[in-house]
Amino acid sequence: MNASTTVLHFSDLHFGTEIVAARDAALLAARRIQPDVIVVSGDITQRARQREYLAAKTFLDLLPGRAKLVIPGNHDIPLLNLPARVLRPYAGYVRTLGAPEGVWNDRMTAVVALNTTTPFRHTRGRVPVPAFRAMAEQARKRIGPDGVLIAVIHQPFVTAQPEDADEVLMNAPEAARLFAELGVDAALSGHVHYPLLRTTLADFPELPRPFVLCGAGTTFSHRVRQGAPNSFHAMRVVRGEGAVARIEVTAHVYDTGGRRFAAGETQVFVRDAGGWQADR
Numbered sequence: 673m674n675a676s677t678t679v680l681h682f683s684d685l686h687f688g689t690e691i692v693a694a695r696d697a698a699l700l701a702a703r704r705i706q707p708d709v710i711v712v713s714g715d716i717t718q719r720a721r722q723r724e725y726l727a728a729k730t731f732l733d734l735l736p737g738r739a740k741l742v743i744p745g746n747h748d749i750p751l752l753n754l755p756a757r758v759l760r761p762y763a764g765y766v767r768t769l770g771a772p773e774g775v776w777n778d779r780m781t782a783v784v785a786l787n788t789t790t791p792f793r794h795t796r797g798r799v800p801v802p803a804f805r806a807m808a809e810q811a812r813k814r815i816g817p818d819g820v821l822i823a824v825i826h827q828p829f830v831t832a833q834p835e836d837a838d839e840v841l842m843n844a845p846e847a848a849r850l851f852a853e854l855g856v857d858a859a860l861s862g863h864v865h866y867p868l869l870r871t872t873l874a875d876f877p878e879l880p881r882p883f884v885l886c887g888a889g890t891t892f893s894h895r896v897r898q899g900a901p902n903s904f905h906a907m908r909v910v911r912g913e914g915a916v917a918r919i920e921v922t923a924h925v926y927d928t929g930g931r932r933f934a935a936g937e938t939q940v941f942v943r944d945a946g947g948w949q950a951d952r
């Protein structure tokens with residue numbers, strides 16, 4: 673078997689702070705790539721305002737295809753309106769964008785998108801363990817034991833920059849063990865606006881089955897970090913025989929002068945029965 677699935681990973685759109693030319697370039701890039709599924713890993717808005725949600729909805733509706741999985745980030749919860757934050761933290765999100773989690777699959781790949789935000793801690797997040805277990809087991813049934821299972825979360829397991837160390841999932845070690853146990857193949861995250869591509873081997877060496885960590889930058893918000901221009905990832909998932917699979921992740925970086933996203937380096941990860949490793 674040698675089929676492939678293309679996953680487009682946008683993140684941290686932060687509508688309200690979007691760079692219009694970069695937003696339009698992202699739309700063109702998505703139409704050029706024609707992915708099988710598009711995921712957006714949170715922080716859809718800057719301040720959870722209705723007009724920001726409406727701008728996001730317009731953009732998401734213009735993206736190609738019907739397979740889109742979008743999750744909230746901490747910025748999609750009202751910050752200053754305390755009653756709204758406590759009583760109806762996702763009201764604006766759900767009213768405009770729909771459910772804050774979801775599952776998509778084709779014959780060989782499943783994507784489980786999780787709401788990892790926590791209104792009471794605001795910026796910090798966690799993997800909801802029982803909910804994720806149920807979603808992952810349901811997804812696994814649809815793709816079989818050798819299918820590729822991708823999880824989408826907002827806060828990451830690890831960060832590239834040491835100063836972001838406090839931004840990781842509050843239950844990162846527990847969630848990493850759970851992901852490994854459930855056979856998650858890749859975790860796609862956002863939040864820190866700084867891309868990261870590696871396996872869990874360096875940060876969670878005790879895991880019996882390493883998986884791939886794909887952190888995305890901000891696709892088109894001006895909230896970029898030093899050394900991390902606007903970008904997104906396009907992932908090609910390829911299944912081989914049995915446990916054999918590969919994921920090719922291509923970074924697309926925004927060129928401010930040319931007002932377009934240009935495909936940059938591709939990093940390849942390969943899977944055998946023991947889990948994932950970088951292909952050198």
Ligand SMILES: [Fe+2]
Nearest residue numbers: 684715863864
């Ligand atoms: Fe963000």
Ligand SMILES: [Fe+2]
Nearest residue numbers: 715745746863
């Ligand atoms: Fe965030």
